[in-house]
Amino acid sequence: MSYRNAIDLLTIAAHAASARGISLDEISEILERDYRTSQRVIAALRERFPELDHFRDEESGKTRWRLPNKAIAPLLVPTAEELAALTLAEEMLTNGAGADQVQALRSLHAKILALIPSERSRKIEADEEALLVALGHATRPGPRPVGRETIDLAISTALKGTSRLRIRYRGWKDAISRERIVAPHGLLLGARRYLVAVDLEKVGGGIQHFRVDAIEEAVVLPESFVRRSGFDLDTHAERCFGSYQQEDGIHDVAWRFAAHAASRAEGFLFHPSQIVEHEPGGSLLVRFRASGLLEMCWHLYMWGDAVEVISPPELMSMVNAYRRSDFASMP
Structure with missing residues (x-):
């Protein structure tokens, strides 16, 4: 088996070990190959992993293949390069995201390290450290707004639960901050972070951007809200140059x-x-x-x-x- 085919087979094996398993169409999409090649991949997978099982998906009616996790667990140990990339991502998020997101990534990193077999973990961690030293770690020079953990956590909680958020906000034209009740729809990351939300007390209010560093207080309310029909954060973000949205039209x-x-x-x-x-x-x-x-x-x-x-x-x-x-x- 060629190196390329071995990599493809391991890639499909990893997908097959997920809870949903994998279908022939998905193999074709992942490998960018034809349907016949997908069938050969399944045959090769069955030859090397006798535990491979198949079942019919009730939703689509198509056959899916699934591998027990333990069958490929030894093959899924992360590389030093992957762990170094995760550490770099943590440091980059520290410069541009909320404290809750940074903590979640650090927790994921710790869990991954805990799952690595002890006989391999020491070498991988040493290689990761050497890579990070060579890369100089990740830094974003220049000024950046300072985040506050309580506000970051409130925004994250409201976004996950579609809960209303009471904020005390001071816009750049405001002499003093004032209270607003908003329906958070997303968060834009960049040089500054912006909460994308609807001001529920503004008649006919549309989607607005609120600078996170200008939010002085944030409290998650027990009331929920219904998201704007058809709203898509990626599509919305593409209307803007950067994160700041002016009411100046497109x-x-x-x-x-x-x-x-x-x-x-x-x-x-x-x-x-x-x-x-x-x-x-x-x-x-x-x-x-x-x-x-x-x-x-x-x-x-x-x-x-x-x-x-x-x-x-x-x-x-x-x-x-x-x-x-x-x-x-x-x-």
Whole structure:
């Protein structure tokens, strides 16, 4: 058996050991192979794991195959690279997520380590430590908002239980904080974290963003709420540039990067919907649709005069007076 086929077989064996097992269609999707190949994979799986069982899925009527966990347990020991990636994820979340999420990831890490057979754990942990030293761990330099564990926990609890949340919030235009009752629909992570929620006391209120670091107090209420029909957090996030949502509508945005900045700009995904065009002379045109002109300004300032706003006119007027030529480098 080739190395590639062995990896594929182990991948499918791991899926087959789940509670739901695996179907031929799912094997085809995971391996990106045809149906006939999926049948050969099942035959190879049965040959190497006699414990392989099959059953008919009541919902779909299709046959599924399942392996007892103990059959492949020795093969599922995590690698040092996987554990190092988990540690890096913990450190990155510390810089951008809530305390409850960081604690959950640390707890998962500890459970994984506890499940590794003792005769292998010492070497894996030593290799993980060496990798982390080589990688320099994960740091995100620069300023970042400081989170508060009680508020993070309240938001997490409300999101999981679709519970109403009473917050004391001070928007950037507010002289003092005021109380609001909101229905939390999600959380956007980034340089700042934003609670995506509906202000239930605002007549006809739509989805709003509340800066988590501007929430002074948060209490989970016993009353639940019904989520907005059809609301999808990923779709909602794609309407915005960054995490901050302005009530300025969605714009057709076009930026032209000068030839000397084009290669740098190609290394960025400015927006999931972006379309990139290479122009004669080497310049790069980036187009997308989004709201949030203010955050676009913050980002464009870093590029100085290496970028030109083509549209919308509102963004052009906000940026043009601040296009500097004396920056020593670009993002």
